[in-house]
Every structure is written in C-alpha cells, then in structure tokens.
Amino acid sequence: MKNKEHVAMLLAGGQGTRLKSLTKEVAKPAVFFGGKYRIIDFPLSNCTNSGINTVGVLTQYEPHILNDYIGIGSAWDLDRKYGGVSFLPPYMQSEGGDWYKGTADAIYRNLKFLDQYNPEHVLILSGDHIYKMDYARMLDYHKSTEADCTISVIEVPWNEASRFGIMITNKLGKIIDFEEKPKFPKSNLASMGVYIFRYDVLRKYLIEDALKKDSSHDFGKDIIPKILHDEKHLMAYTFDGYWKDVGTVESLWKANMDLLKEDAELELNDHMWRIYSNNPNHTPQYIASSADVQGSLVSDGCRIYGTVDRSVIFYNSHIQKGSLIRESVIMPNVHIGENVKIFRSIIMEGSVIEDNAVIGDPTSNSEITLYEDKGNVMSSRYTTMMK
Amino acid sequence: MNRIAGIINLDQEQDFLDELTYFRCGAAVPYAGHYRMIDFTISNMVHSSIESIAIFTRRKYRSLLDHLEQGKAWDLDRQRGGLFILPPDWNDPTDISRGDLKHFHNNMDYINRVQADYILVTGAQNICNINFQDVLAEHKASKADVTVIYKKVCELYPEHHLASKLTINKQNNRVTAIHNDPKSQDIYMNMYLVKKSYLYALIEECIARGHTNLFADAIKANVEDIHIHAYEYKGVHSLINSVESYYRNSTKLLNEIEHDALFNEDSPIYTKVKDEAPTKFLPNSKVKNTIVANGCVIEGQVEGSILFRGVKVGKGSTIRNSIIMQRCEIDSGVVLENVIIDKDCKINSGRMLIGAKEKPFVVAKRKIM
Numbered sequence: 096m097k098n099k100e101h102v103a104m105l106l107a108g109g110q111g112t113r114l115k116s117l118t119k120e121v122a123k124p125a126v127f128f129g130g131k132y133r134i135i136d137f138p139l140s141n142c143t144n145s146g147i148n149t150v151g152v153l154t155q156y157e158p159h160i161l162n163d164y165i166g167i168g169s170a171w172d173l174d175r176k177y178g179g180v181s182f183l184p185p186y187m188q189s190e191g192g193d194w195y196k197g198t199a200d201a202i203y204r205n206l207k208f209l210d211q212y213n214p215e216h217v218l219i220l221s222g223d224h225i226y227k228m229d230y231a232r233m234l235d236y237h238k239s240t241e242a243d244c245t246i247s248v249i250e251v252p253w254n255e256a257s258r259f260g261i262m263i264t265n266k267l268g269k270i271i272d273f274e275e276k277p278k279f280p281k282s283n284l285a286s287m288g289v290y291i292f293r294y295d296v297l298r299k300y301l302i303e304d305a306l307k308k309d310s311s312h313d314f315g316k317d318i319i320p321k322i323l324h325d326e327k328h329l330m331a332y333t334f335d336g337y338w339k340d341v342g343t344v345e346s347l348w349k350a351n352m353d354l355l356k357e358d359a360e361l362e363l364n365d366h367m368w369r370i371y372s373n374n375p376n377h378t379p380q381y382i383a384s385s386a387d388v389q390g391s392l393v394s395d396g397c398r399i400y401g402t403v404d405r406s407v408i409f410y411n412s413h414i415q416k417g418s419l420i421r422e423s424v425i426m427p428n429v430h431i432g433e434n435v436k437i438f439r440s441i442i443m444e445g446s447v448i449e450d451n452a453v454i455g456d457p458t459s460n461s462e463i464t465l466y467e468d469k470g471n472v473m474s475s476r477y478t479t480m481m482k
Numbered sequence: 483m484n485r486i487a488g489i490i491n492l493d494q495e496q497d498f499l500d501e502l503t504y505f506r507c508g509a510a511v512p513y514a515g516h517y518r519m520i521d522f523t524i525s526n527m528v529h530s531s532i533e534s535i536a537i538f539t540r541r542k543y544r545s546l547l548d549h550l551e552q553g554k555a556w557d558l559d560r561q562r563g564g565l566f567i568l569p570p571d572w573n574d575p576t577d578i579s580r581g582d583l584k585h586f587h588n589n590m591d592y593i594n595r596v597q598a599d600y601i602l603v604t605g606a607q608n609i610c611n612i613n614f615q616d617v618l619a620e621h622k623a624s625k626a627d628v629t630v631i632y633k634k635v636c637e638l639y640p641e642h643h644l645a646s647k648l649t650i651n652k653q654n655n656r657v658t659a660i661h662n663d664p665k666s667q668d669i670y671m672n673m674y675l676v677k678k679s680y681l682y683a684l685i686e687e688c689i690a691r692g693h694t695n696l697f698a699d700a701i702k703a704n705v706e707d708i709h710i711h712a713y714e715y716k717g718v719h720s721l722i723n724s725v726e727s728y729y730r731n732s733t734k735l736l737n738e739i740e741h742d743a744l745f746n747e748d749s750p751i752y753t754k755v756k757d758e759a760p761t762k763f764l765p766n767s768k769v770k771n772t773i774v775a776n777g778c779v780i781e782g783q784v785e786g787s788i789l790f791r792g793v794k795v796g797k798g799s800t801i802r803n804s805i806i807m808q809r810c811e812i813d814s815g816v817v818l819e820n821v822i823i824d825k826d827c828k829i830n831s832g833r834m835l836i837g838a839k840e841k842p843f844v845v846a847k848r849k850i851m
Contacts, residue, residue, distance in 0.1 A: 130760030131776070169554075170757075355762075363759035364777060364792075374755040376555075378745045379515030379775040379788075381738075388769055394760040395516075395776050407760075 099178060099212040101234060101291075103147050104202055105138055107222030108155030108195060113343045116443065116467045118157075124222030125160045126347070127426050127444065129354055129363055129370075130392040130407050133164060134341070135222045136372045139171045139180075144368050145230035147218065149178035151208055153201045155185060155194060170373040183208060197312030203301040214294050219314065221288040225350060226338040227361065227368050233332045234291060242330040243296040244322055246270065247289035249334050259285030260315050262331050270329040273319055284331060287338055290314065296327065337361040348441055348463045351407045351424045355390055377411055385416050401431070409444075423455065440464040484618055486675070487563075487598035488527045488535040490520065493582040495605055496541055498723050501846040502824055506545035509537075509606040511728070512807050512825070514735055515788055516775040518549050519722065520606045521753045522744075528556050529749040530614035532602065534563035536592045538585040540570050555754040566592055581694025586685045593682065601681050603697075605672040608633075609720040609731065611744055611751075614675065617713045621675050626711030628680070628701055630657060631673040633719040638667060641727035646670040646702070650712045657710035660702040671715060674701065718743040729822060729842045732788055732805055736771055758791050767795075782812070796831070803839070821845065 111123030118126060124135035142150050150173060154161055161182075167173075168180030183205045185194050195201035202209075202219065209217060216237065218230055228247070237245035248262050256277070263272035263282045274280065300318055304310050310317045323329060337360040341347040353359060363370060377396030382388055386399040393399065396411035401418035409427040414420060417434040424441045431437070432450035439462075440455035442448070446466060455464040495508040502511050509520035520537075527535055535558060539546060546567070552558070553565030572588045579587035586593070593601065600621075602614055612631070621629035632648050647666035649659040660670065674697070676684070684700040693699035701710065718740060720731035735741045745751055758777025763769065768783040777792035782799035789795070790807045796814035805822045812818065813831040820837035824847040829835070833851055837843030845851065 357764060364762065364779065369757050370759070371757045374757065376750055376752055376755060378741075378751075379773050380761065381736075381741070382769045382772050382774060384771040386770065388763045389767060390765040391763045392760040393763065393774070403763075409760075 099149050099214045101147060101216045101218060102149045102151065102178075102209060102212050102214040103142050103218040103220055103230070104151045104153060104183075104205070104209075105135075105142075105220045105222050106198055106201060107135060107152050107161060108158075108201065109221075109223055110156045111223060111342065114341075114347065115344060115465060117344070117347070117441070117465065120157055121160045122154065122156045122158065122222075125157075125164060126223075126341075127409060128225060128341070128347070129351065130409055131374070131394045132363075132370060132372050134225060135161065135165070136171075136370050137225050137227065138220045138222055139165070139168075139173070140368075140370045140372075141226075141228050141230060142220075143171045143173065143371060145228075145234075147230060148173065148175050149212060149214075150180050151183045151205060152180060152222070153183045153195070153205065155201070158182070158184060164373050166373070171371045178212070181208065197310075197317075198314045199301060199304055199310075199318050200312035202297075203305045203312070206298060206301065209294065209298075217292050217294050217297055219288075219290040219292065224288065224338060224340050225361065226287070226334075226336060227365070227370070228289070228334055228336065228338075230289075230291075233289070233334075236332050237291045237330065240268075240330045241328065242291075243293050243327040244319075245291045245330045245332050246319070247287045247334050248284040248331045249287050249338050251283050251285045253280065253283050256280035256283045256285065262286055264331045268331050268333070270323065270331050273323055275315060284333070286315065287334060288315075288340075289334075290319075296322070344441060344465050345463050348424060348439075352405070352422065354392060354407065355405055375410060386414075401433075401435075415450075421457065437466075438464075440466055442466045484531075484600075484615065485598040486530065486532050486600045486602050486614060486618060487593075487596040487678075488532045489538065489593075489601060489603045490523055490535065490606055491538045491582060491585065491603055492546075492606060493538055493540050493585055495607055498607075499728055500725050501844040502725070502728070502822070503542070504846055505542065507539060507542045508722075509539075510543075510545040510549055512790055513609070513722075513728075514732060515773045516756075516791055517751060517753045518546075519609070520546070520550075521751055522609045522611070523604055523606045524550075524553075524556050524558075525749070525751045526610070526612050527602070527614065528558065528752065530612075532614060533558070533560065534566070534596050534598060536566040536568055536589065536596075538568055538582070538589065540585075543567075543569055549754055551754070556752050563597065568592065578692070579689045580692060583685065583688050583693060583696055586696060587689055590685075593678065593685075596678075599678055600675055601678050602673065602675045603681075604674075607722050608671040608673065609722060609744070610671070610715060611717050611746060611749055612715050613749070617673075617675050620713050621711060624655070624709075624711040626656075626709045627676070628708060629675045629711040629713050630660075630701075631671045631675075631713045631715055633669050633671055633715050635667050635669055635719070638664075639727065639730070641721045641723050642669055644723050645672075645721060648712055655712045655714075657705060657712050660705055660710075668712075669719075669721065671719070671721075672697075675713075725822070725844060726841065729805065733786065733803065735773065735788075736786060756791060766797075782814070782816075790825075804842075824849075827851070 107124040111118040173180040262284045380397040383400045387402045390405045393408045394410040398413045400416040401414045404421045412429040415433040426444040431448045436453045438455035438457040558565040648668045761778040764781040767780045770785045773788045775791040780795045781797045782795040784801045786803040792809040799816040802819045807825045817834040821843045823845040826848045828850045
C-alpha cells in the first residue's frame with residue numbers, strides 16, 4: 096500500500112486524577128462535555144475536519160468506555176479500508192511487556208504501527224483538550240518551514256504562564272528555549288501538547304530515549320529538551336482560538352459555563368467545523384408548560400418541567416416540576432425529582448436526585464459541588480487541597 | 483421458521499401533503515421533531531426481527547434515498563439482507579404488468595431470493611408502534627391465507643374516510659368484507675402478512691389478469707374466496723394522509739401520554755441522527771409545551787409547537803401551535819400561529835403568518851418571506 100503522508104497518534108490513556116470521581120471509571124478523554132460530547136470528540140473531529148484519516152488511539156487507563164464509544168470510528172468518518180482508527184493499548188511481547196511509562200514510551204512501543212504506514216510526518220495529539228483546530232494548516236506550516244518538529248503554542252496570560260510548558264522563540268518563530276512550568280517565565284507561549292514531527296527524526300529520538308534508564312519517557316520532559324539540545328530545527332506554531340485543558344472539576348464546570356455566553360468563544364453550532372460524536376438515539380427534547388429554560392444548553396431526550404437557568408443539560412435527563420437548576424452541569428440520564436434545588440454543581444451520569452433535595456452552594460465564587468451517583472456528595476474543596 | 487421480510491410499497495403515497503410533498507414522497511416527510519414518516523414503519527420492522535426490507539418507490543425519492551442511505555441508522559447495513567431501495571428501473575420487454583404490480587413483477591428477484599417464509603407488505607402512512615411477530619403468531623394460529631392489520635378507532639376523523647375499512651366476524655376474527663363505509667371504525671392500516679409462496683401466487687394471478695393493484699384486486703376483491711384474518715392493533719395510531727391530519731397528529735405528540743406510547747423505550751424509533759450541537763436557549767427565551775430537536779438557537783417565545791433541528795428563533799418572535807422544520811430561520815419580531823414551515827425557509831423580521839387551526843398555513847421548502 097501507498098505510504099501515508101501523515102498519521103496522528105492520540106494519547107488517550109490519562110487518568111486525570113484531579114477530576115476525582117469523574118474519572119473513577121473512565122479515562123479523562125471520555126469525560127462528558129458540552130451537553131452531548133465527550134472530550135475526545137474534539138481532537139477526533141479536528142482530525143476528520145483536517146483531512147487526517149489515520150489515527151492511533153493510545154489507551155491505558157480504563158479503556159472500556161473509549162473502546163465502546165469510538166468503535167470502528169464511523170461517527171468521525173474514520174472507518175477506512177486503509178488507515179482509519181486503531182486502538183493501541185499496551186501489549187505483551189516475547190520478551191515480556193509493561194504498561195506505558197510515559198507519553199514518549201507509548202509512541203515508542205507502537206513504532207511498528209507507524210512503520211506500516213511509514214509516514215513523512217506524525218502528529219502527536221492529546222485526547223484531553225477542548226479546542227477546534229485545523230491541523231492541516233499547522234502541517235503546512237511545518238512543511239513550509241522544513242522543521243524537524245513543530246509545536247503548537249497558545250498565548251496565555253502572563254500571570255498564568257508559570258503553570259505551563261513555555262516556549263521561547265526568536266523573531267522567526269524558531270524555538271530557542273523551553274521551560275517546564277517556570278517561576279519567572281520569559282515568554283507567554285504555552286505548549287498545547289500538539290506536536291508534528293518528521294517521522295525519521297521522531298523515530299531516532301524515541302529509540303534513543305527508550306535506551307536511557309534515567310528518562311521519564313515524556314515528550315515535554317525528555318524528548319523536546321533533547322531535540323532542542325541537539326540544535327534541531329524546532330518551530331512554534333501559534334494557535335489563536337479557544338483551547339482548554341480541563342484538569343479540575345472547577346475548570347470543567349467553567350468550560351461548560353463558557354458555552355452559555357451568547358457569542359461563545361467555542362461555537363459548537365458550526366457547520367463548517369462540526370464536532371462529531373457517537374450520537375445515541377433519543378426523541379427530541381420536550382419543554383413542558385411548567386418549564387422555564389433560560390441561557391442554557393439542552394440536548395435530545397430531555398424532559399424539562401422545572402426551571403433551568405444558565406446550565407448545561409446532557410441528553411435524556413428529566414427535571415421535574417418545581418425544581419430549580421442554576422449554573423450547573425447535568426450529565427446524561429439524570430433523573431431529578433420535584434422541588435429539587437441545584438446550584439453550581441456537576442451532577443454525574445445516571446444520578447437519581449430525590450424530591451426536595453438541595454445540592455450545591457448558591458453563593459458566587461463558592462466551590463463547585465460534584466454530585467456522584469448513589470448520593471455521595473464530594474466537594475471540590477478536596478481537589479484544591481490535593482493540588 | 484418465523485422469518486419475515488418486509489416490503490414497504492410507496493407506490494400510492496406520493497402527493498398527499500400538498501407543499502410538503504412537492505419535492506419528496508410522503509414517506510420522506512419530516513415528522514415529530516427529527517424523524518421522517520418512514521422511520522416508524524422501518525423501526526417497527528427492525529424490532530420485529532425483520533432483517534430484510536425492500537422499498538418500492540416510484541417518484542420523488544431523492545430525499546428518501548438521502549435519508550435512508552445504506553440503512554445504517556436502523557442496523558440494516560448488513561452483509562446479508564438489509565435494506566433494498568428499489569426505484570423504478572423497468573426495462574423488461576416481456577413485462578405485461580400494470581399499476582403497482584409493476585413493482586412486484588420487476589422486483590421478483592428480491593422476493594425469490596430473500597430468506598424468509600413470510601412477507602409483510604405495508605405503506606408508510608400509519609404511524610404506530612407495533613410488533614409484527616405478534617401478528618405472525620396470530621396469522622399462524624388462525625391458519626389464514628392473509629392477515630390484515632386494523633385499528634379500531636374511537637373517533638372518526640377526515641383522514642379515516644380515505645382508508646379501507648373491514649367487516650369482521652367477531653367469532654373468529656375473519657374478514658368478511660373490505661370496503662369504504664364512512665361509518666365503520668375498523669380502519670385497515672395498509673399492512674398485511676402473507677406466506678411468501680402465497681404472495682407469489684397472488685402476484686402471478688394479478689399480472690395474468692391484467693390487474694393494477696395487488697391489494698385491491700387480489701385480496702379485497704376475493705374476500706369471500708380466501709381466508710383473511712384480522713389482527714387488531716391496540717396501540718397508539720395516527721393515519722396521516724392530508725396536511726390537516728399531519729398537523730393534528732403531530733401536535734397530538736405534545737401530550738405526554740400519546741408521546742410515550744409511540745416512543746416507548748423497549749422499541750425506540752430510530753432515525754438518522756445528525757451531528758447537531760445541543761439546543762441553545764438564550765436569556766429571556768420563553769418556551770412552553772414544545773418539542774425541540776438539537777441544534778436550535780432560541781431567543782423568542784415558542785408555545786405548543788414542534789421545532790426541528792437547527793431552527794433559529796429571533797428576539798421578540800412568537801411562535802404558537804406551529805411546526806417549523808429543519809434549519810428555518812425566524813428573524814426577530816415575527817408572529818407565527820398555526821403554520822407549517824418546510825425546511826430551509828427564512829421568515830424576515832416583523833412578518834406575521836397566521837393559519838387556521840383546522841387548516842394550517844403551509845410554507846413550501848426554501849421560501850423567503
């Protein structure tokens with residue numbers, strides 16, 4: 096078969112511990128977002144919309160939902176005769192096997208997968224970021240600058256720069272230095288975890304890194320610094336658009352709330368750049384005479400009899416009479432009884448809320464409550480402490 | 483063996499919904515927020531273990547083909563069996579068949595090859611949630627030649643005038659006459675089940691005699707000579723054969739009991755699901771008693787209505803008792819009442835369109851007003 100010009104490798108094995116019970120049973124890329132999506136829909140849809148039809152999905156932590164959800168990739172048009180979507184979990188070899196020890200190790204152990212396509216360029220993507228990005232443009236930039244590696248960067252506010260991996264570039268966009276979470280950042284260009292490598296370069300560095308005993312086998316910590324040290328040609332590609340790494344309960348809640356603005360930065364209703372998802376079959380939603388829905392997103396299969404104010408309601412959720420949902424995220428298949436009050440909360444999938452329950456704290460800037468199935472209330476205060 | 487194959491014969495169902503069927507056949511008309519009329523018949527068949535379905539279509543089938551594709555939404559994209567859309571490609575020089583027999587004659591290969599012992603022949607105007615395996619069980623027990631399915635309606639509406647009615651012997655549920663008596667409440671649902679070999683014989687007979695309608699000439703006309711069993715369907719039922727019946731039966735779904743009986747969880751109605759975003763309700767929107775599909779952006783007031791996918795309702799607009807189909811844009815300050823607006827229409831600011839409850843005002847596809 097003909098070689099593929101480019102192949103994407105999507106890292107989807109992350110646990111996302113700071114999302115607590117949201118990722119107790121699913122990997123972070125499978126976490127729900129935006130009324131009907133899972134986070135991984137964004138990078139997968141970006142691939143499809145960018146004309147990338149070969150995607151390796153590297154799974155490790157709790158892969159069942161992802162396996163089932165992605166299937167053969169038909170929802171993203173990735174069910175292809177040659178290429179398409181492939182799951183790449185850790186596996187055994189004649190000399191034994193092990194878990195993926197880092198992002199670089201995960202790719203290294205799937206060089207066989209890449210070799211069969213022998214691509215010119217490999218995109219390394221993260222399965223847990225929310226953004227709409229045309230990888231084809233970045234690829235064009237990567238090719239036109241003849242870079243060995245191109246790293247996508249986004250300008251972040253200076254006071255937040257110390258939370259990210261920061262790229263220092265010269266006037267031409269060439270990366271001259273890299274600092275992981277610097278105390279005193281010299282630039283505000285943060286790495287988005289989107290890399291394009293020339294495959295021959297990537298292959299060489301991964302093999303070298305795999306032999307190093309003291310390496311953590313991580314792109315940000317090991318591979319990029321080494322390539323930089325060897326004075327290879329590294330370019331920064333500046334992305335301007337909405338990009339979010341929803342690492343905590345608060346940031347996930349906030350990213351959902353961002354969608355409710357009249358001119359939301361992340362437009363989901365964009366027919367030129369559709370976000371595809373594995374759509375369940377539901378009836379359209381029903382808004383009853385007793386309902387009052389304002390400034391909210393509501394999905395198929397919902398039945399609303401109560402009041403919904405500035406909230407995101409996922410599919411097939413029922414909200415009974417007299418209940419009030421404010422500034423909250425209700426995940427799929429939730430049943431909310433009568434006269435319930437929910438403020439500033441995330442209600443997890445399949446929860447059943449009894450009549451007259453009160454969840455969350457209505458005061459502004461209060462902690463976001465994560466309401467887990469079976470009635471365990473966990474405050475995100477613990478998350479803050481864990482950080 | 484209890485294998486049933488389905489034939490959905492759309493030959494007689496072409497232009498009955500005025501503007502809504504200008505560009506598409508009745509089976510492809512959007513219904514209930516994000517379905518098409520044919521979704522109900524196909525889903526019922528699929529839930530009855532019917533894995534091979536042929537669709538006889540004569541005209542205006544572009545929209546139908548677009549909707550059905552390979553049948554993936556109904557799990558009908560199969561290696562064996564699945565969905566067979568059979569448009570009129572009739573070039574047999576020895577063909578002497580007429581009327582709807584032309585479909586049967588020219589698609590004899592389908593009937594011959596399909597792995598089934600029984601054939602269910604239906605239309606797509608009867609919206610219901612029925613299990614055809616139950617019909618088969620009764621058909622076999624009755625030892626009938628043909629089993630026809632009917633609904634005993636409590637109240638007669640104008641749409642029922644056009645349907646055939648049955649006279650049934652209450653002792654053995656045998657059909658003694660098929661007619662159009664306007665007072666009869668036993669409405670034939672245009673669905674019959676028959677052994678494949680028997681259907682084959684009926685078709686041969688009809689063609690040889692130059693008949694034009696398989697049901698009318700082979701079954702209805704021979705009611706005394708063949709054993710016709712009547713199966714009573716007891717669930718929710720809507721017969722849609724006019725704009726008026728389309729409108730009344732659509733809005734009936736705003737009633738929760740009616741809605742849940744049609745869309746029950748055990749046998750859900752499947753349709754081609756589109757990748758639309760969740761619906762966005764902007765601040766100060768006021769939506770009451772309304773069915774809303776995904777992808778809408780609502781800023782105005784909507785009551786007693788059905789909004790299909792991707793409808794935009796501008797600020798200060800009021801929509802009452804109306805059906806607004808896919809991707810319509812309703813500007814600001816528009817008033818709509820008792821109207822049906824077909825896909826891709828644009829209603830400019832300040833317009834007022836008011837139809838009568840008994841005769842809704844219909845706006846054809848892609849109109850700008």
